[in-house]
Amino acid sequence: MVHALMKPNRLTYLFTLAAAVFAAAGCGWMPKVKVPFTGGTPAEKDPKVSFDVRQPLAYGHTLELAVYRNLLFPSRVFQGSVMVDQKGNIQFKSAGVVHAGGRSAYQAVKAIEAAFSREYGDSTVTVQLFSIEDVPLVAITGAVRSPGVIQWFDHMNADSALPYVGSRTSHGDARAVHVTRDGARRFYAHSGGVELKAGDIVKFSSDI
Secondary structure, three states: OHHHHHHHHHHHHHHHHHHHHHHHHHHOOOOOOOOOOOOOOOOOOOOOOOOOOOOOOOOOOEEEEEEEEOOOOOEEEEEEEEEOOOOOEEEEOOOEEEEOOOOOHHHHHHHHHHHHHHHHOOOOOEEEEEEEOOEEEEEEEEOEOOOEEEEOOOOOEHHHHHHHHOOEOOOOOOOOEEEEEOOEEEEEOOHHHOEOOOOOEEEEOOOO
16 A cells, blocks of 8 residues: 555656756756767868879868788778868878878878878888879889879770880889789789779889
8 A cells, every 4th residue: 555655656756856857957057978079170171173193282182092001911091081281281190290282192192101100110001092183093103214193094004004104214124013902012024914993003123
């Protein structure tokens, strides 16, 4: 009998307590829970600008890239889009600020590699640049006259890319290349033997 009488009173108490809590919240005096800030600096508005591989990077240029460590067993430490801000900088949460304004795409890639190398204490960092402002790209390095970043096109291979960086600087019978894709470097005995994809890094051998 006692229990039967207590149940309605207990329910009434709970409803009253809940109403008081909601009313207190509405008055604004409830204690606030501090949520740790986990994001980075809010990005600037990304304007649509033109890009030409022959011109230096400038404000608004957006780079799509990936950063890898270790060429034999690659580990991806970053992938995404980054923009050159109004100060000519690119902001990375882990690697800090990299100045890219006024630099060529190739020079910017080298600067980004250096920043991540410092961050991780690892000299095997590789940056694969897929595009800038949706212009697909490949990087040509090694024994060539003008190493750099060039625009990728359908059915491109190392031989068809070579005229855009001058020519080989190695002796005449050198044909081999290394192609880095998805962070892994692969050897090809003949430079025309592999069709390239946007983001590839082609390194021409100097003596093979």
